[in-house]
Amino acid sequence: MFALVDMNSFYTSCETAFRPDLAGKPIVALSNNDGCVIARSKEAKALGIKMGMPWFQLREMQFPERIIAFSSNYELYGDMSQRVMTTLEEMCPRVEVYSIDEAFCDLTGVRNCRDLADFGREIRETVRRNTRILCGVGIAQTKTLAKLANRAAKEWPQTGGVVDLSNETRQRKLMSLMPVEEVWGVGRRIAKKLDAMDIKNALQLCDTDIRFIRKHFNVVLERTVRELRGEPCLELEEFAPAKQEIVCSRSFGERVTDYEEMRQAICSYAARASEKLRGEHQFCRYISVFVKTSPFSTEPYYGNHAGTKLLTPTQDTRDIIAAATRCLEAVWRDGHRYQKAGVMLGDFFSQCVAQLNLFDDNAPRANSDALMTLMDKLNKQGRGTLYFAGQGIAQVWQMKREMLSPCYTTKLSDIPVVRAN
DNA sequence: TCTGGGGTCCTAGGACCC
């Protein structure tokens, strides 16, 4: 038995948790660079504000009430997420943190001693009490059905935010009401193809012959169909598997036309990616860089990427910056207004394997480990405490975050002082 | 003027091997 716990309008809920004066107002959270809407409060949804809508368009629109917007504050959201997950871990024996605002809980044992919906309501109430954040709970025997149950819990207020879907009759009833694109694993493309085959709701998908699915789609959708039938194909993954790649990319606050600025940005992304790599206790051998102009612009589009394979896997920022810079030289073209760039690391080796290569011709730099450990330690106290000269000081290409809230839970200096009088 | 960032898995096709 799985429970899927999903936070309601997570990012905007994090903002209102510390601004009770904003409760009941239409609020949106914006993507990096204040680009587009990525979270909406209940009231903002009711006004018809769509996910992914560009902020510069939304800002011009007329609404009966003023829209309150926040730049993404991932330090705050990440910390709030941890508090929610800790609460879940205290209540459930096994928890899979699926995303910043979602977790699967294993309810296998719970079933023997108490009513599942009751337990769901207890989860909901405890999370609300500990964090001031509301969540929905969907319960069923497969992850895909639990997702569907969660959908229903959010959509229909009379469920009180909790739906136990372990009963097959209820499953079929709910599936008949759910458009097929609401099913976890069915995206826009597949939904369109299914629609052309006259498969329009989840129940019709569930009842489609497996061989037919296999012939016209792939094993991924086959698993989805089996899961809808109550046959578990996806297990709870309590411990996250090691990452296979790490990406650091950003849109620029303003278009970049100068090579030196781009080099600074690439150095910064390379440094950040290396830091993440060390956080994963991995060494990488493949490094690549991409640059691109805006796909929305009327100017001719230019996008390109280049990669390089090192002889010896590394986790030293200096090696990774050097490789990334070489890649950038290969893809840079003068005369474009670049909108975005990024650095990707891949082909990972775990620490012990990498050390076998100590006897290679290309031995790692002396004291690399000590230096990187020190850097990471200093930068943990505050990002950007110690950085490479190549990253630049002015960083004019930095992303826009004009409506950033304070880091209420992680940075003391950010908390506004309330004065008497 | 202005449109996010970070991942995963699967498949097809090419290179290469015997």
Add this chain to the structure above:
DNA sequence: TCTGGGGTCCTAGGACCC
């Protein structure tokens, strides 16, 4: 006339997720 069969590895691209 007539030119095989079977396998692995890698990469790019497409689909999905949040």
